[in-house]
Amino acid sequence: MRQLINFKLRITFSVLAIVLLATQNAFAQFDVEKWSLADEPLLGFVAIPTGSFPMGSNPLIDPMAFENERWSQSRRQGIVDVPLFYISRYETTVAQFREFANATQRNVSASSLEGEANYPVTNVTWTDAVAYARWLDQQLRMASDLPSQLRRFLDEGGRVTLASEAEWEKAAKGEEGRIYPWGNQADKSKANYSSDGVVPVGSFDCPDCSFGLADMSGNVWEWTRSPYQEYPFDETNDRDDLASDALWVMRGGSYSDEANNIRASVRGAADPGARRPFIGFRVVITKQ
Amino acid sequence: MQSATKKRDFKSRSTKVRETSSVNENMPVIAGKHLLKIPSLFTLALFLLSFTSRVQSNDVLIYSFWASCLALLAWQGWLLKHCATQKTEKSFIVALKPQHYIQAMVHLSVYIYWGMNWQPVQDHAVLLIAQIMFAYSFDILLSWTRRESYQLGFGPFPIIFSTNLFLWFMDDWFYLQFIMVAIGFLGKEFVRWNRDGRFVHIFNPSAFTLGLFSLVLITTNTTDLTWGPQIASTLSLAPNMYTYLFLGGLVVMYFFSITLVAASAAMVMFALSALYFSIAGVPYFLDSDVPIAVFLGLHLLVTDPSTSPRTPTGRLVFGILYGIGVFVLYTVLDMLGSPTFYDKLLCVPLLNLSVQWIDRMVAPLRNNALLENWGLGVTPSKKANLVHMSIWIGFFIVISLLGKTDSRHVGDSLPFWAQACEEGRANACERLILLESTYCNDNSGWACNAIGAEYFYGNNVPQDTERALAYFSRACDLRFQAACLNFLDPSQISLANPRAFDFRLLLREAGQNLLGMPEDQLYQRACEHGWEFACDKSVSI
Known part of the structure; x- marks a missing residue:
């Protein structure tokens, strides 16, 4: 009997602890004084160090790999060097986007501004996302109390923009090239996928996730600054094909996708004018 | 029905009747108490038209119709009371004048041919009929308020038809259309002069109200409340x-x-x-x-x-x-x-x-x-x-x-204007910008990107980077890839040839629908317009 009571108490405390932890994570702190960016020393930006990583998928390791993730006819994956850049820990939130919309009077969709403050912004076009990044770039440059690390990086040629495919994928899968940000197995406790809707950014506790980034898998697809082209990835040839209709890469899958679509290597693409309830974005500071 | 047809006794009428212009003795006159209800029949027809699906599609349209009906009914009520008090009768003088019905038939034939090639004309048909009902009711009431008789014929037809051949208001502002019609008739009734011994209207009624409304729309910069520009450019859609x-x-x-x-x-x-x-x-x-x-x-x-x-x-x-x-x-x-x-x-x-x-x-x-x-x-x-x-x-x-x-007119060709602009010909650069801006508004990504580049470099327009970025953004939303890249990184500006979709807008020559045109014909057409790259493409397709 006593054992049973102890067991129940342990269960109760465990549940309470999980709820407490989840509650803490569910409400990542943001600073309304600083464009509603994360209340962290680097305003929520996380440094991704210089280094190479395996880009694309190896079907021998990842049987869910799609054909468009193959590097070339002869190679399954490519090794890509990515110099130091900073990426936002969280997807851009409604509050952050609202600050931008209010400041610029840009004609954005009303539905993009309707959500709760700490939810990821959705129903944004690719151009909305780029415009937000450009605005944030100007704000950071003008700020007098910008963390010196970021100030130096900006002064040395960095700019706030969207991630390239390579930057995004490296940040998501890490240098060792995981299938998911936390490892090689799908895990519903670590990402919002196969669910009914978006959740506040950073809702899932994922200490194992590459570089401590939140929601790189699931929640919302994230726009990148890469036009959709066949691999091998090469950012220098982005302007080579101007005749085709524009299609821009988005990454990470969303709440409505299954495990196969939230893998770090999955390449989605959409019309730049598309506004969807499952597409958002996050920003980076890069010199590329 | 106590109405009676009789030859008009010119001498028994007051001089006021003579003021109403060309009335001759052979025109039959219809008189009687019940005639006073005729305008209400036109008002009733107008009211019934308000229940057509075309009118029901827009709340402002419905209220415009009902407000017009209410105003006409109130006027009619006053007139009935006035006639009862004064014990006067009103009459119709039947005047079927060729200048009315022949003009109206020619107008109608233009509507039919134009409407066969531009859908909004067909959508406008109910509103056109409604204006005729309104015009008859208004004109009869106006005449009877001023004198005893009304010349019943086809007079309102050419006035309404010719007004609408040049200007009509958007659904959300359609009450202004009724006001415009009313002003046309008021002008005809009140703005008169003595010409060759006859007291006649000075202005062509439709031209009067069109001129007046044009001035108001220009000074208030509210042309976008009307279909005026579209009307002016889409007539040539008909071959x-x-x-x-x-x-x-x-x-x-x-x-x-x-x-x-x-x-x-x-x-x-x-x-x-x-x-x-x-x-x-x-x-x-x-x-x-x-x-x-x-x-x-x-x-x-x-x-x-x-x-x-x-x-x-x-x-x-x-x-x-x-x-x-x-x-x-x-x-x-x-x-x-x-x-x-x-x-x-x-x-x-x-x-x-x-x-x-x-x-x-x-x-x-x-x-x-x-x-x-x-x-x-x-x-x-x-x-x-x-x-x-x-x-x-x-x-x-x-x-x-x-x-x-x-x-085909040489001015339809964008490359012509680009070349003329380069050669410094009069107004050519302004025209080029105007055309690019128009096509951008029509959703051509190519045109938005081109005008964005003009603003970015300050070519032919004052340099304005913010405006350039706004154009690139719009062009990108329209899936024009070069514009997306320009918007993302304006340190390097890319221009690209129009896509097939752009050509469907750029080659319309004042509005032809090219959406279904096969690509080979489209590129052939582009080649004829001076787009050199399209000549090779039309051959390869």
């Missing part, structure tokens, strides 16, 4: 519209001897256009030698026999002044930054005001035998009109063979 209008115009010319007005206006405009082109190397009007809506106007708006000069010479001068007036107004409006399609509307009331002066001015030519021989004296002659018509037919055939009417 061979110039020839069609020319043929319809011949009917009007034959019956009402207005050949000198229309033909001289057209000839002056073609001549001035040719002169301008020979001097400047670019067309005066953007996409035609004489814009199609002006061509329509000079056949069916300015040619109202009762508001144009009586003498042939006067009509010749009247037409010449109209041609010059439109030509000058086009530039004046352009310089003021106003929509240029008002050019053909604004000068008609001014010309109407000058008809007596024109007739007086040409009076000294009364005894000029040479002019009389050419039918250009002061005595109208049916035979002379036929001679003038044959000259006009000959002229039209020649200019058509020269490609100045229904053929």
Whole structure:
């Protein structure tokens, strides 16, 4: 009997602890004084160090790999060097986007501004996302109390923009090239996928996730600054094909996708004018 | 029904009746107490039209109809009470005048042909009928308020038709259309003068209200409440519209001897256009030698026999002044930054005001035998009109063979304007920017990117990076890849050739629907417009 009571108490405390932890994570702190960016020393930006990583998928390791993730006819994956850049820990939130919309009077969709403050912004076009990044770039440059690390990086040629495919994928899968940000197995406790809707950014506790980034898998697809082209990835040839209709890469899958679509290597693409309830974005500071 | 038909006893009527213009003794008169209810039948018809799906599709439209019905009913109620108190009767004088029904038939034929090629005209049909119902009710009530009789005929038809051939309001502002119609009739009733011993209206009713509303729309910068610009440009969607209008115009010319007005206006405009082109190397009007809506106007708006000069010479001068007036107004409006399609509307009331002066001015030519021989004296002659018509037919055939009417116009080609701009020809760069801006508004990503680049570099426009980025953003949303890259990184600006989708907008030549055109034909057309890369593409496809 006593054992049973102890067991129940342990269960109760465990549940309470999980709820407490989840509650803490569910409400990542943001600073309304600083464009509603994360209340962290680097305003929520996380440094991704210089280094190479395996880009694309190896079907021998990842049987869910799609054909468009193959590097070339002869190679399954490519090794890509990515110099130091900073990426936002969280997807851009409604509050952050609202600050931008209010400041610029840009004609954005009303539905993009309707959500709760700490939810990821959705129903944004690719151009909305780029415009937000450009605005944030100007704000950071003008700020007098910008963390010196970021100030130096900006002064040395960095700019706030969207991630390239390579930057995004490296940040998501890490240098060792995981299938998911936390490892090689799908895990519903670590990402919002196969669910009914978006959740506040950073809702899932994922200490194992590459570089401590939140929601790189699931929640919302994230726009990148890469036009959709066949691999091998090469950012220098982005302007080579101007005749085709524009299609821009988005990454990470969303709440409505299954495990196969939230893998770090999955390449989605959409019309730049598309506004969807499952597409958002996050920003980076890069010199590329 | 206590109505009775009787020959009109002219002498028994007051002088007020004589003021109502051309009434003759042979016109049948219908009188009786129950006639007072006739306007309510038109109002009822208007009310019933408010339940059609077309009207029900927009709340403002419904309320506009109901408010009009209410106003007409209130007026009718007052009139009934007034007649009962005064113990007076009202009557109809049946006056089926050819200048009304023939003009109306020509107008209607234009609507039908135009409507076959532009859907909004078909959508407008119910609203057109509603305006006719409103016009009848309003006109009868207005006449009966002022006098005992109303001339019942087809009078409201050409007024409504000719008004709507040039301007109609968007659904959300449609109550203004009823006001515009009402003002046309009020102008006809109240703005009168003594002309040759008769007290007649000065202004062509539709031209009066169109001119007045044009001024208001220009000064308040509210043209976008109307379909005016679309109307002006979509008439040419109907194939061979110039020839069609020319043929319809011949009917009007034959019956009402207005050949000198229309033909001289057209000839002056073609001549001035040719002169301008020979001097400047670019067309005066953007996409035609004489814009199609002006061509329509000079056949069916300015040619109202009762508001144009009586003498042939006067009509010749009247037409010449109209041609010059439109030509000058086009530039004046352009310089003021106003929509240029008002050019053909604004000068008609001014010309109407000058008809007596024109007739007086040409009076000294009364005894000029040479002019009389050419039918250009002061005595109208049916035979002379036929001679003038044959000259006009000959002229039209020649200019058509020269490609100045229904053929493709050099101003339709964007590469032409780009080249002309590069060569520094008059107004060419402004026209180029205007065209790019228009096509961008039509959702051509290519055009938005091109104008974005103009603003980015400050070519032909003041440099404005923010505006450039806004254009790139719009072009990118329209899936124009070069624009997306320009928006993302403006340190390097990319221009690219138009896509097939862009060509479907750029090559419309004033609005033809090219959405279903096969790509090979599209590129062939682009090649003819001067897009060199398209020539290779049309061959390869």
